[in-house]
Amino acid sequence: MEFRLSYVLKLLFAWIQVIAIAQAKSSSGSKTLIVYDQRVTALEEYSVVFNSLKDRSFDIHYTAIGNDSTPIELFDGESRDYDKLIIFPTRSRHFNRQLPANKLLAFLNNGGDVLAMTSPDGVADNVRVFLNQLGIYPSPKNFVLKDYMHATDDDNSLLLSSSSILNEHVVTKGNYELKYKGSAALLDNSELIIPVLQAPRTSFTEDSQKANEKWTVGTQGYAAVSFQSLYNSRVSWVGSDSFFSDRSSSPNSQFVDELMKWTFSEKSVLKSVGGSHVHLSGLDYADVPYKINDQVVYKIGLSEWNGEFWVPFMADDVQLELRMIDPYYRITLVPNTSTDCVQYYSSGEINLPDHHGIFTFSVNYMRSGLSFVSERDVKAIRHLANDEYPRSWEITNSWVYLTAIYSVIGAWSIFVVLFLGIQGRKDVTVEKKNN
Amino acid sequence: MSKSSVSSVSAASASVASSSSKFAETFSAAWAAYRDQVGADPRLKLVDALLAFLVVVGVAQFGFVCAVRDSFPLNAFLAGFSACVGQFVLAVSLRMQWVESFAGIRKERAFMEFVGGSLVLHFVCLHFVN
Numbered sequence: 001m002e003f004r005l006s007y008v009l010k011l012l013f014a015w016i017q018v019i020a021i022a023q024a025k026s027s028s029g030s031k032t033l034i035v036y037d038q039r040v041t042a043l044e045e046y047s048v049v050f051n052s053l054k055d056r057s058f059d060i061h062y063t064a065i066g067n068d069s070t071p072i073e074l075f076d077g078e079s080r081d082y083d084k085l086i087i088f089p090t091r092s093r094h095f096n097r098q099l100p101a102n103k104l105l106a107f108l109n110n111g112g113d114v115l116a117m118t119s120p121d122g123v124a125d126n127v128r129v130f131l132n133q134l135g136i137y138p139s140p141k142n143f144v145l146k147d148y149m150h151a152t153d154d155d156n157s158l159l160l161s162s163s164s165i166l167n168e169h170v171v172t173k174g175n176y177e178l179k180y181k182g183s184a185a186l187l188d189n190s191e192l193i194i195p196v197l198q199a200p201r202t203s204f205t206e207d208s209q210k211a212n213e214k215w216t217v218g219t220q221g222y223a224a225v226s227f228q229s230l231y232n233s234r235v236s237w238v239g240s241d242s243f244f245s246d247r248s249s250s251p252n253s254q255f256v257d258e259l260m261k262w263t264f265s266e267k268s269v270l271k272s273v274g275g276s277h278v279h280l281s282g283l284d285y286a287d288v289p290y291k292i293n294d295q296v297v298y299k300i301g302l303s304e305w306n307g308e309f310w311v312p313f314m315a316d317d318v319q320l321e322l323r324m325i326d327p328y329y330r331i332t333l334v335p336n337t338s339t340d341c342v343q344y345y346s347s348g349e350i351n352l353p354d355h356h357g358i359f360t361f362s363v364n365y366m367r368s369g370l371s372f373v374s375e376r377d378v379k380a381i382r383h384l385a386n387d388e389y390p391r392s393w394e395i396t397n398s399w400v401y402l403t404a405i406y407s408v409i410g411a412w413s414i415f416v417v418l419f420l421g422i423q424g425r426k427d428v429t430v431e432k433k434n435n
Numbered sequence: 436m437s438k439s440s441v442s443s444v445s446a447a448s449a450s451v452a453s454s455s456s457k458f459a460e461t462f463s464a465a466w467a468a469y470r471d472q473v474g475a476d477p478r479l480k481l482v483d484a485l486l487a488f489l490v491v492v493g494v495a496q497f498g499f500v501c502a503v504r505d506s507f508p509l510n511a512f513l514a515g516f517s518a519c520v521g522q523f524v525l526a527v528s529l530r531m532q533w534v535e536s537f538a539g540i541r542k543e544r545a546f547m548e549f550v551g552g553s554l555v556l557h558f559v560c561l562h563f564v565n
Contacts, residue, residue, distance in 0.1 A: 391565055392508060392510075392511050392564050392565045395507070395508050395511070397503065397505070397507050397508055397511070398508040398511035398512075398564070400496060400499050400515070401496060401508070401511040401512050401514060401515030401516075401564065402511065402515070402564060404492050404493075404495070404496050404515035404516075404518065404519065405514060405515050405518045405557075405560050405561065405564060407492060408489065408492060408518045408519060408522050408557075409518075409557050411485060411488050411489075412485070412522060412553055412557070415481060415482075415485045416550060418481055419478055419481055419482075419546070422477050422478050422481065
């Protein structure tokens, strides 16, 4: 009976998993809000992108920005209403009040993913301030990225080589050319920023209205930039809306697809199934607490989301740190066993340091383009108890000192005996003299 | 001129001769006094033999530490070395009292105090080594 019940539960559980897999392609929700300005953007021009999102079972909602200034609510109370947010270039002055920059930051900090576009025609203040907070400085209104060496003949679009894509985890390199017409951004040197597409060496960003006003020169400009927060929520910025449009779909679709998949947490998403550490004998900390110089083994399992399933994540640079203020050890973990969805990494046997204290076993895997994995476990390592040290006679060096002590005692004993003996003989002679 | 220099050299050599002979005299006098003292009482000779032995054992331990350049069982070294030093101090104090008794303390009592003190010392050293 019990067996049957557990069997049914297992089946039910498996069924729930299957449903979950079939519905969600993103690892973190799929309710998407698209914000666009009716005067700038015609949604019909983006059918390829939207259809691809719908194919991946995204639940898309639209909000048009017009002349009214009703606030756009991203939150219902404290819970997030949407998982993803796409912002098209906006010219409306009301947009700043409808969706202030701090709301966007709160959305990001709450785990929401944002794809923001600006263009020379529309750089909304709230989006600009939001991006500035992350360290991305898109060029202001009317500034256009130009390059006379890489321009197409028909509409002055730039041709950017996809072999110079900067992060393989976001978009894989290719051998095709991307068609780009828009603005460029300057970047802060924050480590959370992931440059994706750099402007060519011969390019510059110039104000199309005033002469000699430059925003970027050469490779300091970027056409597409991503950002991943410490909460693993993601932002991508592209300085062009036409980059996504159906007209440029044939050269750009692969790049756009991969960039959106990355931004909406459909790829390069890692998770840890937990780190654990045990004695070499297999007993864990709860059974026998660690003491100095004990041998232990650390193990951690990592999975990667491939858009449908969690699959084993392979890498050769996962490191364990054993730290008390400073790292005492920094050990590269080696791939060990793996299951259908998890790759386990093991440290092999570690000798705990010859130092007692409160130590942290931490794996902090932060790679640009992959989501951040952090596992920490704080454990005490005790010193030896007074009966756990080796006895003196087990240490060969101390045989010398033991011999010394016993020889002193022996010499002293002989001395005392002789001393008394001599005294006795003297007493006898004294007595004889007296007699 | 030459005469004066010769005289000064001879004076210097005389003074050297006199100081070295003075040292020899002093040393031989001290040695004779020691022989007299020890000859009068064989127990003092016994005490001195013990003192010499303790010095040898102590120096041997310190030499071992220097030779292996490691004081690893430091407690064992301290116990062994301080056994020698402590025993030396106790033996010297016994010798002083044996030559000339302290006021109000008889020689027999001094000896028994030496024995008691030594036993305490041995007890402490044996426990300190482990």
